[in-house]
Amino acid sequence: MSHEERVHYTLYHPKWYRRPVSVWWWLERWPYTRFVLRELTSIAVGFFALLTLWQLRALHGGEAAYQRFLTQVESPAFIALSVFFLGGILFHALTWFHLAPKAVVVRLAGRRVPDGLIVLSNYVGWIAVSAMVVWILMSE
């Protein structure tokens, strides 16, 4: 066997020992758990997006389909599911508002807008659009 054949090159530095990490690593500390819970809010967001699509489908299907949709929504199981996912969506909203100033640095007149002001404006915008949605739906 020649010398060249015996030498193996690896693209990365090989690590001979890796400490095995449990699938439950995120339960060890609260910040990890909070991170995973925040990431899992995607399930709540996906649920509600598909529910809105379901409502749109009922609207598209005619008056009888829409009435059926309203009856389905009234079941206690659905209300319980909604309250559960509403918790997830609120967690998403709050974490999103507080992460915004860390993700985007806004400058006004050469000065960095303070983080607290961005978070506050998120809350003000949130209340304003929520009130507008309720107002439009109530006036129908």
Next chain:
Amino acid sequence: MLRTLTPLLWFLFSAGGTVAALLFPVHLFVMGVAVPMGWMEPPSYASMVELARHPLTRLYLFVLISLPLIHAAHRFRYTLYDGLKVKHLTALIVTMCYGTALVGTVAAAYFLLSLP
């Protein structure tokens, strides 16, 4: 292909996250709690269709469904990677996550364009 699409996916992720954060709480509260509990009267079918047929409402509903769907797909994809350590299933996860979002987006466009 996934590599060239990644910046776009992150952009859609943050746009969808903002839409979901600002608008989903109130919509879910109305549809999932206030209306079923009888605190709010659901709008009649005729007025709902009339409202939904307005071009601005159609655009609004399309954004309300499609962007958060993509946001959720993108975030769930990375949750599966990190949480369950299943990086070797990339192709399957990517297809399932973005596939669902894409089908939902196309369905929303179809329903919105052919409202009665």
